[in-house]
Amino acid sequence: MDILKQLYEMTAFGDLIANPGPLLMLAIAGVLLYLGIKKQYEPLLLVPIAFGVLLANLPGGQMGVVPGDLIDLGDHRYMNLFEIAHEYGIMNYLYYALIKTGLLPPIIFMGVGALTDFGPMLRNLRLSLFGAAAQLGIFTVLLVAIAVGFTPNEAGSLAIIGGADGPTAIYTTIKLAPHLLGPIAIAAYSYMALVPVIIPLIVRLTCSEKELKINMKEMDKLYPPKHKIKNLKAVKIAFPIVLGIVISFFVPSSVPLLGMLLFGNLVKEIGATTLRLSEAASGPIMNAATIFLGLTVGATMTSEVFLDAKTIGIIVGGFVAFAISVSGGIGAVKIYNLIAKKKINPLIGATGLSAVPMASRVANEIALKYDSKNHVLQYCMASNISGVIGSAVAAGVLISFLG
Amino acid sequence: MNGNFEIALQLLGIGMLTVFLILFLVVFLGNIIIRFVNRFIPPVETKTSRTNVVQPAISTGKMAAIVAAVQAVTEGKGKVVNV
Known part of the structure; x- marks a missing residue:
């Protein structure tokens, strides 16, 4: 009988019966x-995140990320990475080295920059302003989230889903409310x-x-643009350099994200001489960063953290932020x-x-439904790309005020 | 709560203003760069002398099809050097 009892205690069944939360997390x-x-919803990130959730909730696996106060030794001293790995396992090592330091989102932004073409935006610069209007959801939901009981830092992290x-949502959450990282990352990528x-x-x-049916x-x-670009390559090379410098003067806290985005873009635009850097940024480096980002963010979603009323608030609030942002952009065009x-x-x-570029592709399909000759993809890309800059600036504002 | 609400209201104003200001700067700087480049860095015209141009032994349509096929099969890594 003792042997059976010891066998039972060796397994995870006792713990699971006493606390069935991890089973629910495995189902999630x-x-x-x-x-x-199967549905191919953002598979490059959702699959690593989901597998991170799985690993974190396997009983006894020691793969769940532990709260920050466990590595805090007091007096602004923290456990070193070796101690974290020894005490809490490799997932915590990865999380505190790569995520908590805020390293991976800017690395991913560098890859995004190397994949981004500012050409459509430069050809239709005026349309960039609609990328600002579409950030309305962020700041509106911030207000609502505070009204329903979120702290300002939590509300800022929730609102950035809009x-x-x-990567911007993850970066902002790391800085403002790291305990909500899992649900916010899931909500952000699900809505995307x-x-x-x-x-x-x-x-x-x-x-x-x-x-x-308005045909662009x-x-x-009817109203041709005033300036035609004669040397697009030179403009594309100068643009990230000048923009990076100017933005850093106005919103310094957005530099880690935007600076890396613009660097990635610059090495792409220079062409053959920096081709290897651009290929590395948009290929192996970005892919490796995506894997570790997904797994570690997923591993923050232990049952104690995720099964909370705030998670429902984040999922609902994220959708509202998203919807208001889309409506904000549409409203701005109507006023214009x-x-x-x-x-x-x-x-x-x-x-x-x-x-980017999914929103533009979807908008183009809608336009073609109403008029088969109305291709709006290039125009949509202008506001879509400026939306990347806009959301990074919004994140910078939130971090500098609330961080 | 009221204090937090005030912060949120402030952020709504300041945040939207900043985002508009930055994207307005994007438009402004973009236009300046375009004008500057148009004026001082004109596109380099590549001159090809007639003697250097070798008439292809194969039609351009066929050549394009071969290049497209090689790129599709080699996922963009292959190059057509000679036909």
């Missing part, structure tokens, strides 16, 4: 894996994956058929159209989010 990991693998930018559902829904509710190319013919001769398709406002 299963759902996320299904969404990533920027529709995964749901862009093809959310944008058409908001557009249907807010735009008329006449507005959606026809408008360009009231006063300008050269009308703009409101779909361009709807893509002021930072979900």
